[in-house]
Amino acid sequence: QTGLYFIKWLVLGSSVGALAGLASAVFLTSLNWATETRMAHSWLLYLLPVAGAIISFFYFKFGKNADKGNNLVIEQANGAIEEAIPLRMIPLVLMGTLATHLFGGSAGREGTAVQMGGALANQVAKWFKLVKNERSILLICGISAGFSSVFGTPLAGTLFGAEVLVIGLMRRDALFPSFVAAFVGNLVTLSFGIQHHSYAIGIIPELSVLLLLKVLVATILFGLTGLLFSRLVHFFKKTYQSLFKNPMLKSFVGGLVIILFTFMVGNQKYAGLSLELIDQAFAGVSGAFDFIWKLLFTALTLGAGFQGGEVTPLFDIGATLGSSLAHLMTLPPAFMAALGFIGVFAAATNTPIACFIMGIELFGSEGAVFLFISCLISYLCSGHLSIYSAQQIGMPKNQLFKQ
């Protein structure tokens, strides 16, 4: 009986994993091309308003519910009234994300991978005629496989899928299926020669009361920054929507605003994924206020209807903030950048265990206690709003929030 369970979910999970891994490989390869092209031709930024208008036109004309993005996948995995996750979501989000990055918007990539994974899982569920709860598990597989393959972190992917749907609960019955999907997805993506960045946490400072106090203060700030990010994305989305009834006009103006801000800062370092910011943060040479600029650029980009995702910008924001705090607190920059990297992410997504595991996968186990503190404290400080409005609250984070 347990044998049957294993075989069933090995087959289903691997199918979703393989498809999502393939999609991620195509996506990451073309994203690399888009990033390099943009860096080589800085004038592409001037086309951002037009690109935005075109993305929004396609979503408006063909998107229907695909417009809901990540939230559609989360809603459906949570078992909302059944609604298809359409296959057209894949070309839409893929093209939308590539255009956003090619023309200098500031965005991430996990949203794209998760939506492609979700749409593919929805398709597999149809083929196998799965019942409601099984479909729900398969959608979690899609989320896990997308996340895992895009970042090269299969265990974080597994737990992200199980943890992101509901605050305070973990879908433990989905762990095996989503692990299979995440594991296979990652291998498939790697098999196409995709390489993931690696970061070294460096020296872990020796434990002391002073160090704990510094880390506590820093992680509270990580949590508040994550909160600020979620609030700001929601705020810009609402504001843009109420100002411009026409989505094409909205994204066009949104693109103009990005150009304006780019002139203000005088360079394009906040465009695209900004992976260099993370390298600079770990080396201790990022700018003191890089985090706030990256936060603003990303919120403005996503608020105006561009595509991509939030997670890589959250890594940028966290790592640069951590590095800035390291200078103030006379702590090693790489150590603090690593804590910020996962802490701000945990705060904005409400997935502390997945983020902790990601920390272990990326930075090793030597600083495990600090990684755990960072995820836990910033998660507790970020309130119940996350970047995913479809996320449910299963259990209040703490007693005081209940009131």
Added chain:
Amino acid sequence: QTGLYFIKWLVLGSSVGALAGLASAVFLTSLNWATETRMAHSWLLYLLPVAGAIISFFYFKFGKNADKGNNLVIEQANGAIEEAIPLRMIPLVLMGTLATHLFGGSAGREGTAVQMGGALANQVAKWFKLVKNERSILLICGISAGFSSVFGTPLAGTLFGAEVLVIGLMRRDALFPSFVAAFVGNLVTLSFGIQHHSYAIGIIPELSVLLLLKVLVATILFGLTGLLFSRLVHFFKKTYQSLFKNPMLKSFVGGLVIILFTFMVGNQKYAGLSLELIDQAFAGVSGAFDFIWKLLFTALTLGAGFQGGEVTPLFDIGATLGSSLAHLMTLPPAFMAALGFIGVFAAATNTPIACFIMGIELFGSEGAVFLFISCLISYLCSGHLSIYSAQQIGMPKNQLFKQ
């Protein structure tokens, strides 16, 4: 508001942590003494029946509900009808465990630490006049602090407390308090100069389909071994109880049975904690059937009413089984011993995430994917019965078990 929450649980969690850490330090020091004394004087084994009778006499005369041991702590943390966890549990379980180890019973130590932690937390809850849900969280703190300090693994302790109460759920609202308790408890124990064993996982074999298949087979066996252990302990407890109405007589006969079995195997290597078995397993020189003997000795010891706990024997059983399988499968012994170490434990306690984190804390992150597979698969294979009968089922482990 969140600030108040932090301060409140920092104070409460640290209090429980400090008390439990102190108790663990006293316990581990005296346990070392008991183990060394037994090893130096093998004739102490002949006094095991009398020691058993005396332990059972004390529990019978003064124990009342303390007799329920770990299950009392779990029940109360789960919010059963309020029932005190009496302070007398501390001397009872401490003396009972020391006597069990001194006279050559086969048992562990986490039960003792968890019960002392639980009783101390119950006391702290009384002092601060906590309401029901707060008391429940504080009892989880006691479990976490006890576990953390006795094994030197604060993160595994944190998650063990949050995960052990209910299968398939994790008390996320207890994470911060129980982390504080586990962290402080571990530091306090360490400050008394207590040292914990460390094990090296050695070379991680390269990923291949064949390796995955071997690991899958091994982890299924780990799961079934964990299941066998739980069943056997329950079975011996029932059998002894139905055969002997008088608990003193029960433990006396139980002691005789252990002596008999010791004569059969011709040595005392399965007495006490048997930490040497783990060293031998990692070195690849443990006996092929050590795991089954240790399993039998421990089930017979605990079934007859001796005290201690199950976790260290589970480590022994898992590590030696892993090492035996390594020889059959031509894999590195240390690698397989590490997988068995945490896998059998995950199966018998139904706490896969805590066991995975323990693996990371003990063996580092290099083999993280395999550690995760081991905990997950063996957890899935072990059914819903665990060594803790008070554990509730929050969510069936998988679809097929539901029927």
